[in-house]
Amino acid sequence: MSTKAYAAQSSSSPLGPTTITRREPTPTDVEIDIMYCGVCHSDLHFARNEWGFTNYPVVPGHEILGRVSRVGAKVSRFKVGDLAAVGCLVDSCRTCAHCKGGLEQYCVGTGGPIFTYNGEDKHSGGMTFGGYSEKVVTDEAYTLSVPTNLDPASAAPLLCAGITTYSPLRHWGAGPGKKVGIIGLGGLGHMGVKFARAFGAYTVLFTTSEGKVADGKRLGAHEVVLSRNADEMARHASSFDLIVDTVSADHDIDAYMALLKLDATLAMVGVPPNPQKIAAFSLILPRRNLAGSCIGGIGETQEMLNFCGTHGITCDIEKIRMDEINSAYERMLRSDVKYRFVIDMASFRA
DSSP: OEEEEEEBSSTTSOOEEEEEEOOOOOTTEEEEEEEEEEOOHHHHHHHTTTTSOOOSSBOOOOOEEEEEEEEOTTOOSOOTTOEEEEOSEEEOOSOSHHHHTTOGGGOOSTTOOEESSSSBOTTTSSBOOOSSBSEEEEEGGGOEEOOTTSOHHHHGGGGTHHHHHHHHHHHTTOOTTOEEEEEOOSHHHHHHHHHHHHTTOEEEEEESOGGGHHHHHHHTOSEEEETTOHHHHHTTTTOEEEEEEOOOSOOOHHHHHTTEEEEEEEEEOSOOSSOOOOOHHHHHTTTOEEEEOOSOOHHHHHHHHHHHHHHTOOOOEEEEOGGGHHHHHHHHHTTOSSSEEEEETHHHHO
């Protein structure tokens, strides 16, 4: 079926309207009329081929939330009218050890994880298309339920910004009695602060901006440290159990490694443009861990959504029209958003 969408046709062209083809639902598929789609920095990277592996045309968007409009005959968890969501994954091999362990994002089977856009579409033989569109069709196994008490627009970015920060906090045991740091207060960082506080950890935000101190505390940080202030940083030396680094700009990793306890971990979820330097002694004395984390599996993403429903957690957003996406990208580059753009697809259908 033909579906209206917004796509980039090349690395230098702005996103614009186009028509894409979605498959008719198979017996295990869920068709969703998209209501809202969050705007992730990854969308911009792919639209402009900044990571070097974009296939054009590309329809970005992996923070997708909407209403179920059709279901296949074998679908059991969804019915027409339900709220449903699609995150960064739409398929994987389903048989490797990682997939069987609920870690589909790390699939090592043939083809690896199939991402929501710019992935190999096994149904069409082409590429997958994302949520900057009217509809999406996904397998029930990769479709997520949304708690009905959450505002749909504010819940959409949970599908990437939410799970990207929830997963490392959960994996490395953020909770009562733990001291957790979040580096950066953007789309990812503001969710990291909310989750760390909700998990019961003593939560510290690191930012370079004095203007974000009050907002960091509003979002749940017990303390806000200005990372350019050497005295403030020194007061926290060797005291953290976990630090989650959400920054996608070049920065000094050693400065934060010095704040970790013995056997504590700094987990990177941001993607700086260049390789980041780190001194061997930052790891050796005392024994510290530098790690990374990528989104979450389907089961963990559903767990995160349920957690958000229980605790009333959503993203701080600014709604935009579909035709405002190019200016939103420019604003995102200037960090001129608090803290996630969300496209209102009603504007696309008007």
